[in-house]
Amino acid sequence: MQIRSGRTLSATTLDALDNGIIEMLRVNGRATNQEIAERLSVTAATVSSRLRRLEEMGASRVVAVTDFAAHGYNVLIAVGVKVAGREVQDVARDLARLPEVFSANIMNGAQDIEMLVALHDFSEINLFLLDHVAGIAGVDTLSPGIAADIVKFEFNVVPL
Amino acid sequence: MNGPRLDELDRRIIEKLGRDARVSNRQIAAELKVTEGTIRSRIKRLQAEHLIQFTVVTDFRVAGSPNLVMMGIQADPSRVGALAKQLADIPEINCVIVLLGRYSLLAMGLFTSIEQLNALIFGRIRVLEGVRDVETSISVHNVKYEVGVARITAKE
Numbered sequence: 001m002q003i004r005s006g007r008t009l010s011a012t013t014l015d016a017l018d019n020g021i022i023e024m025l026r027v028n029g030r031a032t033n034q035e036i037a038e039r040l041s042v043t044a045a046t047v048s049s050r051l052r053r054l055e056e057m058g059a060s061r062v063v064a065v066t067d068f069a070a071h072g073y074n075v076l077i078a079v080g081v082k083v084a085g086r087e088v089q090d091v092a093r094d095l096a097r098l099p100e101v102f103s104a105n106i107m108n109g110a111q112d113i114e115m116l117v118a119l120h121d122f123s124e125i126n127l128f129l130l131d132h133v134a135g136i137a138g139v140d141t142l143s144p145g146i147a148a149d150i151v152k153f154e155f156n157v158v159p160l
Numbered sequence: 161m162n163g164p165r166l167d168e169l170d171r172r173i174i175e176k177l178g179r180d181a182r183v184s185n186r187q188i189a190a191e192l193k194v195t196e197g198t199i200r201s202r203i204k205r206l207q208a209e210h211l212i213q214f215t216v217v218t219d220f221r222v223a224g225s226p227n228l229v230m231m232g233i234q235a236d237p238s239r240v241g242a243l244a245k246q247l248a249d250i251p252e253i254n255c256v257i258v259l260l261g262r263y264s265l266l267a268m269g270l271f272t273s274i275e276q277l278n279a280l281i282f283g284r285i286r287v288l289e290g291v292r293d294v295e296t297s298i299s300v301h302n303v304k305y306e307v308g309v310a311r312i313t314a315k316e
Contacts, residue, residue, distance in 0.1 A: 014222065060217060064174070065308055067312040153311040158217045
């Protein structure tokens with residue numbers, strides 16, 4: 001299965017040092033270049049230039065991940081969208097513009113689009129679904145599910 | 161649910177780190193006109209409360225351009241809690257959400273081969289006690305993904 005048509009960076013593009021740096025930062029993204037350099041027996045300048053190169057290649061990036069709660073988002077909903085009378089791509093692009101939508105994917109399968117939406121409280125669900133989403137041309141049916149508990153959420157591989 | 165635990169300084173620190181996670185404490189301190197020690201202790205507290213974490217994300221292409229797969233699972237209600245834990249223990253599954261409405265559980269993973277996906281669903285998910293049905297759909301195009309916001313779960 002290789003549905004995505006984008007070019008693939010081969011794993012060999014990254015050498016052992018790149019991977020060593022990535023592994024250390026995965027555990028502690030705030031480790032200083034000096035700390036990483038000492039552990040991997042290279043200079044801080046080398047670490048700095050490797051990190052810059054990884055970022056410029058679009059291969060990896062150190063990120064600060066904040067919890068939904070840090071933004072006051074207490075409600076997460078997973079919404080399936082079926083589209084009629086309009087290109088799915090165009091509908092998905094309009095949905096992606098809504099700030100509450102933090103992920104949107106065009107799917108094969110029963111739904112045309114799946115999105116994850118973060119909201120402040122339950123009272124916003126109505127407004128979001130029935131005003132903002134339903135107002136977008138081409139949105140035909142909505143299948144929302146409310147997250148009662150997020151047990152695991154670990155995405156280390158993302159579109160950069 | 162979590163009440164507001166962040167003050168203005170927390171928010172401004174988070175905003176700076178959101179733009180550049182590698183910016184030094186000293187630089188944040190200078191820009192926000194507080195001491196470096198204040199920044200250090202604020203970040204430490206935010207990390208301890210699971211409100212922020214720092215990690216590396218790698219691009220899809222480095223990982224062989226996998227496709228996001230969503231699995232909607234219908235299950236025996238009395239088994240949902242236990243199933244959530246069992247699913248979370250599967251390394252190939254990145255995300256497990258207990259859902260109200262559409263499915264009992266929503267699981268997501270990234271896969272490069274349909275054989276690998278099939279083996280997971282038939283060999284390790286459908287065999288779990290209480291699983292009644294698994295509805296699978298594959299993302300063919302990611303339109304939006306916010307890297308900087310997630311649920312930070314406590315590591316045991």
